Amino acid sequence: MEQVITRFAPSPTGYLHIGGARTALFNWLFARHHGGKFILRIEDTDRERSTEESIRAILDAMQWLGMDWDEGPYYQTQRLDVYRDYLQRLLDKGLAYYCDCSPEDVERRRQEALKAGKKPKYDGRCRDKGLGPGPGRVVRFRCPQVGTTVLNDLIKGAIEFENSELDDLVLQRSDGYPTYNFAVVVDDVSMKVNYVIRGDDHVNNTPRQILLYQALEAPLPRFAHVPMILGPDRTRLSKRHGATSVMAYKDQGYLPEALVNYLARLGWSYGDQEIFSRQELIEKFDLDRVGASAGVFDQEKLLWLNAHYIKEKPAGEIAGLLKPFLAQRNYPEHDDAYLERAVTTLQPRCRTLQEMADAIAFYLVEEVDYDPKAATKFLKPELAAPLRSLIETLRGMEPFQEEELEKAFRRMAEEMGVKLGKIAQPVRVALTGVTASPGLFEIIDILGKETVLRRLEKALEFVEARAQ
Template sequence: MTVRTRFAPSPTGYLHVGGARTALFSYLFARKHGGQFVLRIEDTDLERSTAESVNAILEGMTWLGLDYDEGPFYQTQRFERYNAVIDELLAKGLAYRCVCSKDRLEKLREDQMAQRLKPRYDGHCRGHEVDPNEPHVIRFKNPADGVVVVDDMIRGRIVFANAELDDLVIRRSDGAPTYNLSVVVDDSDMGITHVIRGDDHINNTPRQINILRALGHEPPRYAHVPMILGDDGARLSKRHGAVSVIAYRDQGYLPEALLNYLVRLGWSHGDQELFSVEEMINLFEIGDVNKAASAFNTDKLDWLNQQYLHHADPARIARLLSPHMGRLDIDPASGPDLVEVVKAQAARAKTLTELAEISAFFYRDFETFDEASAKKHLRLVAREGLERLRAAFELMAYEDWTLEGLKHVVEGVAEELGTNMGKVAQPLRVAIVGRAASPGIDETLRLVGKDATLRRIDKALAYIAARGGND
């Protein structure tokens, strides 16, 4: 048997992290077992499905690197096939037309709720002759007795009594097939062997199995993945922050970091934290996924992303960083080599967005000094050191503006003043960067360049002069 899994999102919004984790688990299972991974767009909700949402899903899948072997298939292009199956069920007496009005169904539900019964259709139209020209829906004739057993690959054995399952609608009055019917036909036609999906579908599973068996097909194996919660224990939603995969991309996360984080939401391999995709494929076991829901922890994602930023190829990070610099209205070609900036700064940032923000000073002058840094370091006592540094820097030829040359100047001024390097380097750092944090001072000066260095020291000296004796 060739393993075939599928990811089947509904295009009614963005690709959220819960869906991305489901896609990842399905992808890893297929790759581990030498199978195929299928992408299917379940767009039968004609009112809510949009082309923009389809594009967002495809864009998210591409960014994450979850390459699919077949698809995307669109359910709206398969209505003829679904209707043929519905007609087959009608012809076999396994489905029937229902003309129950909305008012009757609402009254039935209210009565059942009042009696503390589980709301379900009562089979009123079973066995009734209905004029096909009269407005109606088609219902599947669910078995009245017996049980459906689901050997869930995550949750284990789950038993459903058929008496608790009603005759669900498989075609609406407007002629559109419903989710449970179309999913069954697709999974069967596409040879899906393993369905890995969110646990919100557990109650759909026995219904789908009954339809499959009515059509003479063996159901696939099922694995229902627990939901993702926010830090507060509630289901993850927009109020917890970004939940869209593309939003994480735009906030400066790397795809490999998000994949690494998602695979660890409910699954683990010893104490290992960092996984390449190849390691995920080799080590992932669907049966090892926890049954309990997992809580999304942004701090942990930030830590993972920082690890990947720090250890990734600087040239690749520079390429990904470039648009984030552009959003700050910075042309990275107008200053130091962005790859060199990445080498100097990557370990200091959690995201590409943060990396762009803390690196802006390399490309443009800052407007104001950080208040606390300036108060501590840009004092009268620092003036002489800055003046001597400026004079020495101005005498340096542009070709001598190197790490070694700059280090020699700073150390020389400290020696002349009879003080330690910190007393000279920290005021200089605040003068050049605007704050008291940056890479090594010689590296910072090299990347900022001679002209900007002289200009910013002048600004710092003016600031000190304006403070006067207010130390």
């Protein structure tokens, strides 16, 4: 069987967005599933909009998502000789021609055609002039004017296009650079790409590209046009729907495993299964399970998946990933063992690393600030005596461990004739500043005796001041 060769070919005019990442992922998974080759190609011939910053951002995003490539990255600006060679082949066969029509003239004639109710395409004025190269001249493709071109799409099925509706598209601009439709065909032919998986916004480009393949006498790849991703309001996904840049999700504290899992399920399914390891995706992914209807981006589903991966990943790994978020908040540094223990208590409770970096604050700061509502409700004047008693009990406790702590609290609750929560919740506020946190005895065990006593003494001062 012929080796499967796919490619991802972004234009470096911005960051890698969610739609592009999903396209890259489908190509990568398809290649990996079939033991094929995945090529990365940077389509940087738009010299005005392409930037080094965007190239770096695309490569960083691909690496963060774990989509390694077998060849590349190739850069179109470094392949100009290849395009000139293929262009000359078309010129030699009379399938391309030079055109000296100015852009202004072409646009004027398009507008006149529109007013006359005709197709606003290039009118072929230079088709048979026999022009050669010259300043300001472009090279156009001699498009067939009769017949139909059929796109047999692996997802959308057969789509027919009337050749009479197509344009004599420009293959090479006046500056000597190839246009998108020509460069992409030459690249795919010369790199032997045999599966072109891309967004369905490229469907209208495909008949022109098929005609170029035929003109070059090159075998056609199999095309698969993936439906677009929509926002919750069923309009095309855009910045107003939230972060659309891949690295923005990294900055918000998402894990690459979660985003890869989510993007794979956005238009592809395998029964009712929602959670897939990377290896499972490689084993199960194929194009016959890609749907023909648009996927709707669901932020809550992505958060749910991210929470799953945060909970399942080893605490030490999460602690390492969390450190940049802690540095942003200027928290005091703690050793790795302490941080890992704190993370363990938060993994079931946090959906993103940003959430965890906020939630972990009470473990790391010297002093906690009380939430005003929590302090008003739980740090009341009548708590002074129980707090003094608790402080004395804890000061003399050895070993200072979770199991012994729970026993001590239960004894105190019995002696006071109250439920455990009547003591536990005020202590939680004293130690964390808030009413919701991991298990109280876990917290006390991790914070350690010195910090716990210091915070309880501060809380005692607070309630005594309220009594005055």
